[in-house]
Amino acid sequence: MVRVDSAVAYCHSYLICYSMDVNTNVPLVEKEEISVPSFSKQSLDNLSTCDIRLQKLFLSVVKEMDCTILCGYRNEEDQERAFQKGLSKVHFPHSKHNTFPSVAVDVVPYPIDWNDRQRFVDLYHAARRHAIVMRIRIRWGADWDMDGNYWEREGWEVDGPHFELAPDMLKLN
Ligand SMILES: [Zn+2]
Numbered sequence: 001m002v003r004v005d006s007a008v009a010y011c012h013s014y015l016i017c018y019s020m021d022v023n024t025n026v027p028l029v030e031k032e033e034i035s036v037p038s039f040s041k042q043s044l045d046n047l048s049t050c051d052i053r054l055q056k057l058f059l060s061v062v063k064e065m066d067c068t069i070l071c072g073y074r075n076e077e078d079q080e081r082a083f084q085k086g087l088s089k090v091h092f093p094h095s096k097h098n099t100f101p102s103v104a105v106d107v108v109p110y111p112i113d114w115n116d117r118q119r120f121v122d123l124y125h126a127a128r129r130h131a132i133v134m135r136i137r138i139r140w141g142a143d144w145d146m147d148g149n150y151w152e153r154e155g156w157e158v159d160g161p162h163f164e165l166a167p168d169m170l171k172l173n
Helices: 041-047 052-064 076-084 117-133 167-171
Strands: 002-011 014-021 032-034 067-071 104-109 138-140 162-165
Touching (some): 052 104, 104 117, 117 138
Antiparallel strands (some): 002 014, 067 104, 104 162, 138 162
């Protein structure tokens, strides 16, 4: 009988696994690398500024699909900078990124390819699946009215990475 003793060591974005004989604890394979993506320090720092439900969600999602957390909470200075750059359409404090913890998070598939919209859709579908399991409802920036039709309005570089807790989740707070 063989079990895999997981979470032995994290090495950048790979989990190093050791297969052990469960009775003797003798390693059967010296070292086996399996590809389980995990967040970089910067992504974790960004994610840590978000609502705990978004943290749990994307810590789960990243194991299935590698991604990068671009932004969680934005203070007034960050928000005005984002507005100037065209990355946000509103001034402080009107973005969902401006509450602390943030109820919005910007996430992109990793490696980042802004021309590959399908991977953004794939990331949303992965996030939605994990969210259903966790009983969380999310709204994606490419489907603001939540009707299942994506990219109905312009500004996709702004909206494509944007995920937020759905309005009914905020009422429960
Ligand atoms: Zn956003």
